[in-house]
Amino acid sequence: MEIIQIVMIGIIASILYMVLKEINASFAFFLVLVTAILIFLAVIQQIGIIFRMIESLGNKANVDGMYMQTILKIIGIAYITELGANLTKDAGLGSVAAKIELAGKIFILLLAVPIITAVIEAILSFVSAV
Amino acid sequence: MGIDASMLFQIAGIGIIVALIHTILKQMGKEDMAHFATIIGFVIVMVMVVNQLSDLFQQIKSVFLFQG
Numbered sequence: 462m463e464i465i466q467i468v469m470i471g472i473i474a475s476i477l478y479m480v481l482k483e484i485n486a487s488f489a490f491f492l493v494l495v496t497a498i499l500i501f502l503a504v505i506q507q508i509g510i511i512f513r514m515i516e517s518l519g520n521k522a523n524v525d526g527m528y529m530q531t532i533l534k535i536i537g538i539a540y541i542t543e544l545g546a547n548l549t550k551d552a553g554l555g556s557v558a559a560k561i562e563l564a565g566k567i568f569i570l571l572l573a574v575p576i577i578t579a580v581i582e583a584i585l586s587f588v589s590a591v
Numbered sequence: 592m593g594i595d596a597s598m599l600f601q602i603a604g605i606g607i608i609v610a611l612i613h614t615i616l617k618q619m620g621k622e623d624m625a626h627f628a629t630i631i632g633f634v635i636v637m638v639m640v641v642n643q644l645s646d647l648f649q650q651i652k653s654v655f656l657f658q659g
Binding site: 491500 | 594595596598599600602603605606607609610629632633636637640643644646647648650651653654655
């Protein structure tokens with residue numbers, strides 16, 4: 462049962478955080494960072510398994526590899542952005558967190574540009590055919 | 592599949608010990624030494640955390656971005 466371990470790590474980290482916050486605030490932030498890293502590391506292997514399944518499904522359905530790759534990249538960017546934004550927000554830098562989220566949105570849009578162009582070109586070819 | 596939580600305790604321990612050293616040195620009247628001790632403890636923990644963070648980012652890259 463991985464989930465029990467993860468919940469336990471969270472509880473232990475919060476107890477240690479409460480103790481450490483009183484005496485040394487900067488170390489308390491490192492504690493939060495390490496907890497996030499540990500939990501993410503525990504989860505990322507399972508995410509890989511799920512992604513391989515999605516990929517094989519896409520291959521069976523003859524979806525273009527480029528589209529699948531773009532979608533997976535977008536999901537990855539979303540996860541990393543979420544992690545960074547939440548950590549900076551916890552450290553008390555709300556405005557920096559907002560900027561990180563903005564950067565994540567921009568990069569996701571940038572990755573989606575080829576797909577959007579393909580859609581628009583398909584629509585235009587339909588329109589000109591009529 | 593076990594998650595290695597020892598780093599959590601390590602960092603908490605280092606933090607408590609560094610705070611202790613800081614207090615003792617301050618009591619002895621060596622303010623500058625106390626600050627040095629805090630900074631050195633901070634750097635040690637930062638090196639540990641940065642190593643772990645780079646490990647995490649490598650994993651994320653290999654899972655999400657299909658790079659080796």
